[in-house]
Amino acid sequence: MVQCWLLNSMTRNLRAIFLSLSTAKEVWDAVTQTYSIGKDASKLYELRCKALATRQNGTSLSDYYGTLQLIWQEIDVLRPSKMKCSDDVAARTTEISNERLYDFLAGLDHHLDRIRGQVLAEDPLPSVQAAYAQVCSEANRQATMLAGSHVDGSAMTTTLHRPVPRSGHPKPGQKELDTRQCTHCGKKKHTRETCFELVGYPDWWVDKQEKGKEKKKSVANLASQPLPHGSSPHMDQSALRVFPNTTSTSSPYPGSSDKGADWSW
Structure with a gap:
């Protein structure tokens, strides 16, 4: 069998x-x-070099640790212990355990430097199995924290780049924007159908322009009068500020310079 x-x-x-x-x-x-291959020294040398050169290089901890375990098992086969005294066996076992702990810690990726230092600071040094468990715990913690920060960053990016909804309705308290423009005179806030140049000017519009004309005349008369004794140009400027829009360009119907607003009725 x-x-x-x-x-x-x-x-x-x-x-x-x-x-x-x-x-x-x-x-x-x-x-x-x-x-x-018996006690082939060249094979032992090859295995020791291989163990020292093995690195994690971004692979999983289980794959990295498993690769080292296979190398160590081959070394154990080629280099069996011949010690008889129990104290010597224990001492040699500790030496081998420490050597393999150094091999394992030396090949870890840089993001595990902190846990590597913590393991080396322990006295006595832990076994390679115990060190592997500690490193796995730290790697899992880092992966969890990294995943959480990635989710937070994605949520923040989504919030910052969230498109502003476009709507034809103004927000509460916001005045609706009048986008009308006449195709005849080119002015805003009305259309060709209601253009005063085509349908005629209403009485209220004429009255408004006349009032504006009288207002300009009053300001002009005030500005042309000589300053009283003891007054200064600063007083004159203060008086002019009471009546704004005194430098508006003339039109067939003098009045407010905001021509676009005249059509808001």
Whole structure:
């Protein structure tokens, strides 16, 4: 049964080499002699260099730690302990554990520098298994915080760039903007159908212009009179400020300079 299991675990080409052997022990011994590298120093050197050169490089912690574990297992096979004293075995086990802890911490990504320093500050140093658990906990915490900040940033960006709804209705308390413009005279706040130049000027509009004309005459007369004794130009300027729009351009119907507002009726 064991012999069948050994042969079935081989590829077809290898199975043909050991198929003629009669017992499982013969198969095992033949495979060991053929493929075992024994105490190959070059292989141990290669594995140690590989362990020191292994880096996380953005991969998951489980993948990085699993890669190191495979290397360490191969080293254990090639370098079995021959110590008999229990104290020596414990001391050597601690040394190996510390070496592997250094290998693991040295290859971590830079965002885990803080937890690496915390692990190295412990006395005594934890096992590589305990250190792996601490690093995983810190990595999960960082991932959670990063995800939360990303959501907050996205919400803020959405709020800042949220389009302002356009509506034809003014907001409460806001006066509706009159966008009408006459195609005849070019003035705003009325249309061609209600243009005074076409339909005639109403009486109230003429009266308004006459009042404006009289107002201008009063200001002009006041400005042309000589200043009383003791007065100053500053007093004259104060009087002129009482009657604004005295420099408006003339029109067929003198009055307010805001011609566009005359049509708001």
